Amino acid sequence: MKFSAVVLILACSAATIAQPVAVTTSDLPERPEQLVYDELDFTVPDGNGFRHVLSNGVAVYIAEDHTFPLVSLRMTLRQGSYLEPADKVGLASLTGRMMRTGGTQSMTPETFDEETAFLAANISSSGGNAQASASLGCITPQLDACLGLFFEMLRTPRFDESRLQIEKGNILESMRQRNDDAGDILGREWDFLLRGEDHYSSRRMTEANLNAISRADLADFHEKYWRPENMVIAVSGDVDTNAFLAKLEENLADWPGEGADAKWPPPQPTHTVKPGVYSVEKDIPQGKVLIGHLVPQWTDWDNPDRAALQVMQHILGGSGFTSRIMKRVRSDEGLAYSAGSRFSFDALEPGTFTLSFQSKSPTVALAAKIAIEEVTRIQTEPVTPEELGVAKSALVETFPRRWESARQRASIFATDAYLGRSHSYWQNWRPQIEAVTANDVLRVAKKYLSPEEIVFLVVGKWDEIAPGDADDRANMMEFFGGEVTHIPLRDPLTLK
Amino acid sequence: MTYRSLPATLGVVLTLVAPSAAQDITQVPVETFELSNGMNFLVVQRPELTTVSAGWVAHVGSANERPGITGISHFFEHMMFKGSETIGTTNIAEDTRIIEEQEKLQEQIREIYRTQRERYRLGEIEDAFSDDDRPPELIELQARFTELVEQQRQLMVKDEFDKIYTESGASGMNAFTNNDITVYFITVPANKLELWFWMESERLLRPVFREFYSERDVVHEERRLRTESTPTGEFDELFEAMFWESHPYSWPVVGWPSDLEVYTLAQAKEYFATYYAPGNLTVALVGNLDLEEAKDLAERYFGRIPPAGSAPPDVVTLEMPQAAEKRMAASCDCQPQIELRYHTVPFRHRDSYALDVLSGLLNGRSGRLYKSLVLEQEIASDAGSFQDSRKWSGSFSLSAETKGDATPADLERALEEQLRRIREEPIPDRELQKVKNQITASSYQRLASGFFLLLQLLIYDGMGDWEYINEWAANTLNVTAADVQRVATAYFEPTNRAVATYSRTEGAAPTVIPSELEGLPSEVQRQIMGQLDQIRAVDDVNTLKGMLGQLPAQREAAPPPFQKAFPLIERTIEERITQLEEGGDA
Structure with a gap:
């Protein structure tokens, strides 16, 4: 009894000093990390x-x-x-x-x-x-x-x-x-x-x-x-x-399979990509930008690089405010409303690695420079243990959500069948993410990303984009020595 | 599941033949409670889920603003993610000191903008906020401010609010602001509901609006993205400003850019104290949770927030009855189109249900507008209507895009004819029943996703009453053909409307390949066409003359396929020079 009384007095006086108006419930943890949770019961459906x-x-x-x-x-x-x-x-x-x-x-x-x-x-x-x-x-x-x-x-x-x-x-x-x-x-x-x-x-x-x-x-x-x-x-x-x-x-049942051969899988592209800066003129106050390159077609769904790439992508530009690119381009610099990266695993043809953002014309070059710096950085420095922990935890903890509704469950397995992917892919999904190390992230970033061979496409007003920002932090001369291919607007009906 | 008497009602409601009685429609079982500080809670238990979708609505939007602070509600929504005294910094004392320093500098900057606005009014500068016309003392102040931002960044834990949620497996954290309400939401794993209570009560109890000024730049980018870089964005804004005469719906949610430049931290704090007090907020939780546990957590976490002294002010300005038709004729890179927008009624007005049914009759592939304008007359590629009852007032729009040689005037006549037929000709029973069948089905469909249910509860509560979710279907099923004809007569007078017509900007379509370039590889053609576009965009005659001077040398150096194009390039430069010297910029 004595003990309780002391606690109560201390609690009241502390509350009086810190929050004169508020009601007190001082047993609440000071930081969210101190909260303790029950286990969430979830088994991956077969x-x-x-x-x-x-x-x-x-x-x-x-x-x-x-x-x-x-x-x-x-x-x-x-x-x-x-x-x-x-x-x-x-x-x-x-x-x-x-x-x-x-x-x-x-x-x-x-x-x-x-x-x-x-x-x-x-x-x-x-x-x-x-x-x-x-x-x-x-x-x-x-x-x-x-x-x-x-x-x-x-x-x-x-x-x-x-x-x-x-x-x-x-x-x-x-x-x-x-x-x-x-x-x-x-x-x-x-x-x-x-x-x-x-x-x-x-x-x-x-x-x-x-x-x-x-x-x-x-x-x-x-x-x-x-x-x-x-x-x-x-x-x-x-x-x-x-x-x-x-x-x-x-x-x-009375519709037997006897149609023409649909020749699966579809044919691969034969186009040779030419890295460089490309622009299309459009009278808008922003430049809309895509930067990136092709990445290998993804056919081996057991390959653990998939997990390492997903963790990399989460840290680099795939997780909103928690990702490096969003933090620097939007949150630090206020250069864009949305900015991020995407690594696509395409089963039928080469996928793409893409950086995307939109920024007012004079800061297009600066935002691009920062985003590309982040690509280079993730290829040269290991990610921090904290970043790795956040990304892995986020991917693992949100995994049950993919199975929330009956429609999602049926749809995921039907997609497996369409792609020719084994259902066991989903049983291995979380263990593979949990096994990813900082070295794995570094290794796949080096293996799959090529910031020196990018296609840099911008739609906007080139004359306002090229000179860069008022503080001279970046301009379009920084990319491919200032060389640019201007793509004229195509005729919408002939696309010539 | 506890959806009231669902199986028993199916046979009655879903036979889809006879009009259904109101009481047969499914009800959402919402549990409610209120804390002593006035904060309200709505809870729907969905034990089959592994998550809880959670959110809250602040009963404030751009309609609560005034000239000078337009856009502050939306700006505020961005600031609510910047952390608290505990989240987002390693040293709150130093962080607070730096914010105060920043504010002093910004006060001086705002004084300079006062002068800049005067210089703008006198015609001395073209833009009060342009980087090019900054006086030296402004540049100096901005440099000092940047230093303070750097100092603060040393103490900051960047976007920690987002990081904590992300790491814990929460997803979909976001918020939106409209004219009436501001809504914050996220989905958390079912076992981490307490984290949500911790985080949300934290940002309401001890918010810190750090990065106030860099976030302003983000909002400018958002405005450029949504309003200025879309084909009709600026005109949508203009039409809204024109449609509403006296009501504060006339200014855009994102705000006027000149206001955005001069908000103060003090204004933001005052706004927070007025509109984010617990009595002006409602929480909704949908998912796998226990009601008693939620009550306990609510009391412990949100119960800490003191109540406000008084209720926030009401929006008192009513829309003036319109005295004459208004018209806007715009030209843009867009399909020629028309919108007829009529003043109608706000959310939950007794006529809003008949207007919903009217919209149902007009819309969809088998609706009257598509059938008549798109399929029978073939004058439109698309047509539809929009019933928009907001919290304080409402409107009803009819719109269509042209096809072939049809003009917006043709579409206007056709849309008016459809309204006339609703008013003057009997509405077939089966057609009315079709709309009601869709209403019945949607009364189930809209419950299927827990997250979507959460949004509906928050939106309806924000607009005036969450119980609308259970009243809407019943009230709409009670609408008769006579009700529809009555509202179609009452609200659709030409003097009660604004009309927007859009035509395609001349020259917006790209030019055909000039004959000089015929026979060249298409890649070369495209490159040259691109250069011509560049030339036509140059505004300085001397630059152009310089280009003209360099042409012969460039021609020497150019690869053979390009040689053929030089006369065309030369002619284009000369044309541009003539155009500029005559003072006309296309």
């Missing part, structure tokens, strides 16, 4: 437990969740724009778009839209570079009707001619806007500089391509490549696994 195979060979991942009367289905296909003829760039994407908007065998486009909206269903389909997808979101009581619409779209799209003409007109209008936003120009020229103008992953549809694509081309592309043998399906939500598998069988 993908094989979610996997099923239909009689025609289609893999299906199902994650049940009966919290809400909602069902979500997404199918992913191994096909894409790499299969288009060179004079019909955009065919894969237009096929995906017209499947959803062009009606079906039994329904005009108007009827299909009307029925979908009345059921409050979300149905979509799209064609990408190396992936096509179709998805359905539906409330449980309407599931059968929703699936009916979805599979009719998938299997018997009408590609209605008059709707095609309207969609083509709308696409033409969006092409006209290609030079309006500086960010769009930046993204397009970046792809061209790194992968060439003709590679499937960088090329863009022109007006001539659009005009060359007919209804028959869409029907043909659909017939050849929207096929069960290219397909993996992820399902989540308020379903019973066995009953849903039966529904899928009903709708897909």
